[in-house]
Amino acid sequence: MTNKYDVIIIGAGVIGAAIARELSRYHLDVAVLEKETDVSFGVSKANSGIIHAGFHAPPDTLKGKLAVPGNRKFDRLCEELDFPFERNGELMVAFSEDEIHTLQFYYDRGKKNNVPYLEIIGKERLLELEPNLNPDVECALYAPSAGVICPYEYCFALIENAKQNGVNVITGEKVIHLEKKGKIFEIKTEKNNKYSALYIVNAAGLFADEIARMVGITNFKIVPRKGEEYLLDRRVGKLVKRVIFPCPTKKSKGMLIIPTVDGPVMVGPTALDIEDKVDFSTTRDGLKQVFNHAQKLVPSIRSTDAITSFVGLRPAATRNYSIISKFFSIIKSFTGTKPEYIDGDFIIGRTTVSGFINAAGIQSPGLTASPIIAEHISDALLKDGLKLEKNPAFNPIRKRRVKHLRVILEKKFFHEVEKLVKENKKYSNLVCRCENVTEAEIVDAIKMGHTTLDGIKFATRAGTGRCQSGFCTTRILDLIHQETGIPVEKITKKGPGSEIVLTPLRKGQGNS
Numbered sequence: 001m002t003n004k005y006d007v008i009i010i011g012a013g014v015i016g017a018a019i020a021r022e023l024s025r026y027h028l029d030v031a032v033l034e035k036e037t038d039v040s041f042g043v044s045k046a047n048s049g050i051i052h053a054g055f056h057a058p059p060d061t062l063k064g065k066l067a068v069p070g071n072r073k074f075d076r077l078c079e080e081l082d083f084p085f086e087r088n089g090e091l092m093v094a095f096s097e098d099e100i101h102t103l104q105f106y107y108d109r110g111k112k113n114n115v116p117y118l119e120i121i122g123k124e125r126l127l128e129l130e131p132n133l134n135p136d137v138e139c140a141l142y143a144p145s146a147g148v149i150c151p152y153e154y155c156f157a158l159i160e161n162a163k164q165n166g167v168n169v170i171t172g173e174k175v176i177h178l179e180k181k182g183k184i185f186e187i188k189t190e191k192n193n194k195y196s197a198l199y200i201v202n203a204a205g206l207f208a209d210e211i212a213r214m215v216g217i218t219n220f221k222i223v224p225r226k227g228e229e230y231l232l233d234r235r236v237g238k239l240v241k242r243v244i245f246p247c248p249t250k251k252s253k254g255m256l257i258i259p260t261v262d263g264p265v266m267v268g269p270t271a272l273d274i275e276d277k278v279d280f281s282t283t284r285d286g287l288k289q290v291f292n293h294a295q296k297l298v299p300s301i302r303s304t305d306a307i308t309s310f311v312g313l314r315p316a317a318t319r320n321y322s323i324i325s326k327f328f329s330i331i332k333s334f335t336g337t338k339p340e341y342i343d344g345d346f347i348i349g350r351t352t353v354s355g356f357i358n359a360a361g362i363q364s365p366g367l368t369a370s371p372i373i374a375e376h377i378s379d380a381l382l383k384d385g386l387k388l389e390k391n392p393a394f395n396p397i398r399k400r401r402v403k404h405l406r407v408i409l410e411k412k413f414f415h416e417v418e419k420l421v422k423e424n425k426k427y428s429n430l431v432c433r434c435e436n437v438t439e440a441e442i443v444d445a446i447k448m449g450h451t452t453l454d455g456i457k458f459a460t461r462a463g464t465g466r467c468q469s470g471f472c473t474t475r476i477l478d479l480i481h482q483e484t485g486i487p488v489e490k491i492t493k494k495g496p497g498s499e500i501v502l503t504p505l506r507k508g509q510g511n512s
């Protein structure tokens with residue numbers, strides 16, 4: 001049997017999720033196919049979570065054009081979708097005369113990109129704002145419009161709202177064959193399921209070049225750029241209130257200090273071009289690099305405070321130029337005409353294959369630009385002939401059903417804890433002691449469809465604290481089994497091949 005849709009989106013990272021929600025505003029049959037067991041398990045699970053102000057990328061690139069309007073959307077989005085967002089600002093700091101010139105360059109660029117409230121601030125004000133900064137700092141570019149979010153909570157919220165509005169999200173469904181027959185695209189997946197659609201949106205992150213190749217589009221290649229990040233113990237405290245950047249390098253924004261929206265500080269990422277799209281190894285060299293750079297910004301940061309590390313791979317796109325297009329781009333560079341594509345930029349929109357739309361090469365600031373990218377994609381679909389009729393039943397509101405105990409305790413609303421426990425006894429069972437996550441939150445995450453350890457970790461923060469899930473793993477396994485009936489030995493960390501226990505546990509063994 002073939003499942004027929006108007007639009008199929010391949011990939012459920014923040015880009016596919018934002019597009020799915022955007023398209024759910026219209027009367028359309030839309031499906032999202034995601035190869036991983038859960039959504040947000042690709043690039044979108046491992047990034048810095050910054051909603052950038054938008055002064056980094058040149059104004060003639062999509063990265064430069066889309067960050068500011070993307071950033072602006074987040075106040076409304078977080079209100080509608082109920083995910084944490086803090087507009088805490090970012091600072092790019094300078095230590096030398098040369099770096100002061102660099103700040104001026106980015107100030108001018110930011111102005112061209114329409115970044116609001118941008119200013120260069122002197123040492124005294126800077127150290128007043130961030131007293132833990134290295135006192136050798138001279139001045140900084142201050143962009144108060146930047147903010148931080150939790151990227152997977154954002155992605156989960158988008159997907160949940162898209163589902164509420166009729167989008168079919170199918171996980172564990174890897175597209176292995178795609179071809180256009182007449183006006184229809186036909187898809188075959190690894191599980192041998194068949195789908196068809198009038199339009200395809202390619203939001204496959206690191207694998208977007210492989211999906212494009214299936215329909216004969218070979219003009220770009222995704223080269224992963226590896227970034228290692230380190231999470232510090234919550235007990236270290238905030239250290240900084242704003243995101244702190246050094247002056248950037250040619251390849252990346254440099255290594256940053258990020259006060260995450262959930263509390264702990266994160267440092268990184270490195271930037272290394274690699275070939276392997278599944279190389280998630282952290283290295284001793286990466287650790288050294290990150291902490292050397294971080295200590296230059298905030299001298300009290302210690303690598304011994306790191307409780308875990310992770311790798312994110314930026315899906316950087318480069319064009320595969322033919323000899324003819326290379327010739328034309330050389331001519332264009334002599335005549336001063338802007339090239340059609342700048343290496344490393346986003347690849348968004350219509351293609352030579354009618355009905356096949358790309359949302360590819362979405363590296364940083366992809367998270368920031370995601371809501372605007374979604375609007376660009378719906379425009380591209382419209383231009384390619386898709387009818388966009390408003391769905392009057394569209395409901396933009398998604399509410400979290402369960403409160404996070406950690407957040408209530410941080411605010412010291414102890415009376416609210418008592419009330420919650422009275423309403424739902426599961427609030428009195430602490431499953432993750434480091435992050436104060438209760439059974440009520442875990443059960444809710446399972447009911448939302450997160451049935452792997454990583455899925456539950458991303459949805460609740462259980463397992464992200466100092467003991468790195470030493471205490472809560474068996475308790476979470478028991479709860480997943482209890483709620484879904486999945487045998488404990490079949491429960492995985494992040495999908496098939498990552499099973500956690502090899503032999504069945506005896507009843508109650510998990511709670512020892």
Ligand SMILES: Cc1cc2nc3c(=O)[nH]c(=O)nc-3n(C[C@H](O)[C@H](O)[C@H](O)COP(=O)(O)OP(=O)(O)OC[C@H]3O[C@@H](n4cnc5c(N)ncnc54)[C@H](O)[C@@H]3O)c2cc1C
Nearest residue numbers: 011013015035042043044048050175205227312366367368
């Ligand atoms: C270290 C790092 C730090 C970053 N920091 C920031 C930041 O602070 N701010 C910011 O704005 N941006 C940041 N970014 C960029 C941001 O994370 C990305 O732009 C964004 O996550 C890309 O989302 P995506 O949906 O395109 O890709 P993904 O999240 O990878 O989604 C693509 C999905 O497609 C699926 N897929 C692939 N092939 C198939 C197939 N054949 N069939 C079905 N599904 C398939 C994948 O499994 C994946 O889930 C950072 C990136 C990195 C790596």
